Amino acid sequence: MARNQRDRYYWLAKSDGYRSRASYKLQQINKKFNVIKRNDTVVDLGAAPGGWLQVARELSGGKVVGVDLRRIKPIESVDTIKGDITSESTVNKILDLVGEHGADVVICDAAPNMSGNWSLDHARSIDLANSAFECSQKILRPGGNFVVKVFQGDMFKEFIDRVKSEFVHTKAYNPEASRSQSAEIYVIGKKMLSTPVKRGDIYEVRIESKGSSGDGVGSIDGFVVFVKDAEVGEKLRVKVRDVRPNFAFADVVERLDNPSDPSRK
Known part of the structure; x- marks a missing residue:
């Protein structure tokens, strides 16, 4: 609470009606990389409490779907699913909502429950990011975009190389709204490939x-x-x-x- 009271993004979120200070991270990512465009279909994995859903709805104005293990408090013009993104039944529910076209953008700002053991927390973050990546491969249309949060560490390079193998452009980015003491970083993949060849093969x-x-x-x-x-x-x-x-x-x-x-x- 004391940290939040000193955090301008915390107070901005309160003032602007966002559910999370993280809303500004997505705004800054989108300003730099233009991952969400008007009328895009956007799926937010690990979406609770809904701060990124609010921004995705504003940026797109199209179909927006949020998925989380926890129930997401309703947001106007946003569909929500309570489910596990590693489950085929959840993937099928997402596809039912986004249609045959697939999603234009998949985003994920989810983080694991923190243990205080950095090696363990980093490994859990990479595991969660891999789950989001694998889900994105099932629901993104060819040419679609992907954004996911990870914690930096010795497994980071292997993960970003995996994303690079499936997207034309891949970048790592730390938005201004991230706390200075945080080890989080965002991986942005643009234009998912749909080809018979893979980089490095x-x-x-x-x-x-x-x-x-x-x-x-x-x-x-x-x-x-x-x-x-x-x-x-x-x-x-x-x-x-x-x-x-x-x-x-x-x-x-x-x-x-x-x-x-x-x-x-």
């Missing part, structure tokens, strides 16, 4: 042509891949280093045959 590909920049051009399940230092006709084992919605970039791991060899076909 290895594939075999035949180079079919040359691109305008001189890179070799092949395909994996019909998906275009640009390969540096590759020649037409080569069969290669390549490692994908970057994925975009309509194409990927890869580097040669191994040359599997010689383009001048007539048996290569």
Whole structure:
């Protein structure tokens, strides 16, 4: 209580009618990254008490759904679900509300119950963030956006790398409204990929042509891949280093045959 009394965002939330000071974190995240646009369908995981739901409703004006293990006090024009985001029945309820199109944005400001043991709290935070990430993969439309809170620590890099593998752009951000003594940070994934290839994975590909920049051009399940230092006709084992919605970039791991060899076909 004493800390809250010294906290300007606490008093701003009281004045502005928000249920949580965290409302300003979402406003600041959205101002910088534009993750929620007008008429977006937004799903908030771990939404109680509802501060992010209030801001999501204001930013979108479209369908907004909140999910939490606890009951969320009703908010006008917001649908709520009492359920576990790791449960398929909860995922199905979300999909029933957002429709076949899926959600445009999934957000999560949930935090684990704090034990005071930092290693344990960090691990619980990563576990919760992974649950939100896995849920987002089931309910986000291709090209959708994702925001989740995590606590920094030695497991953070592995988690953000996982998000990077599924989104075109991934950033870590600490909004001004976060308390200075907090170890929380927000991971923002923009434009979820829906492709047959993943960043960091290895594939075999035949180079079919040359691109305008001189890179070799092949395909994996019909998906275009640009390969540096590759020649037409080569069969290669390549490692994908970057994925975009309509194409990927890869580097040669191994040359599997010689383009001048007539048996290569």
